[in-house]
Amino acid sequence: MSCLVGCYVVDSACAMHAEQRIATDTERYARLEVAPRVYIGGFPYLSNYFRSETPSLSAEVLDITVPGFGLVNARTDVTDLTLTKEQLRTGHLESVPAKLLTRKLRLDGVAMGKFLGITDLDISNPYDISPSGGPASEVQLTGTPAGFSKPVTVIAALRITDTTITLTPRELRDVPPGQEDATREAFSWSIDSGLLPMPTRANRVYCQGGSIYFESEQRNIVIDASDLSPISIHD
Incomplete structure (x- = not known):
């Protein structure tokens, strides 16, 4: 022994x-x-x-x-x-x-919130809220955009088209009447994957747990x- x-x-x-x-x-x-x-x-x-x-x-x-x-x-x-x-x-x-x-x-809620200009952003998997939940190509975002008096929630799609990564709202929840367009604009985002600190362009984007992930391979x-x-x- x-x-x-x-x-x-x-x-x-x-x-x-x-x-x-x-x-x-x-x-x-x-x-x-x-x-x-x-x-x-x-x-x-x-x-x-x-x-x-x-x-x-x-x-x-x-x-x-x-x-x-x-x-x-x-x-x-x-x-x-x-x-x-x-x-x-x-x-x-x-x-x-x-x-x-x-x-x-x-990118957790703080980091992603800086891109969106939403300081109280919360990120979660819309289908599995457990920390060990698997990856999803959609993400649930909750936060208070500029000009809003309380948090709103959206379900958004994460996609890669050529070299562009996009975050596009698909479903709105708890949005005050008349603020639908402002909500979609506040939670919409795109970035060229060449601007990410990665050795090659991203080939995968997904939500898991309370974060958004970008992934590349060489x-x-x-x-x-x-x-x-x-x-x-x-x-």
Whole structure:
């Protein structure tokens, strides 16, 4: 038993050392205010030394301000990385081949409310209000637009057409008579996905829990630590 405990401690220490180095490099190269939370897949960690590919690497940063865009939460997942033994030991990522990089941006009510100009915006899945509810292509929004005396609720569609992401009200609830057009205008929004802090244009937009997510993918790429952040080293 003591031998197993010792092996676990050593394995965890090696994983933490590599993860902390990746987090520190990402923070420095991408000029983040805080280091991301980094996790390297493959258990036990040292088994990665004997694999041709490390199954996964993830980095998550919360509540960061992206210049020219605003406040976001972001998660980057990399799948099937070809790491050298030196990179596994040190956590220094440079010219690492990987099969897939997925970037997810999450806008909560505060962040999305800034785009709409609604300070009390609440976001929810119109079909499943539980935090673990699955993704939906529609979103329920509740808030008080400028000029309104109380909150109103809309069900809006989230869509991607070519490179444009749109939020379009489909159903109005609790709207005072005569303010229907103003409500539709207040909750309508669009953005070119090229303006999002993502490596490629978004290929998916959805609501889950109390947030709106944007997602993009890159396949068969080469990465370093700066690719794990929504803020580019070149910004």
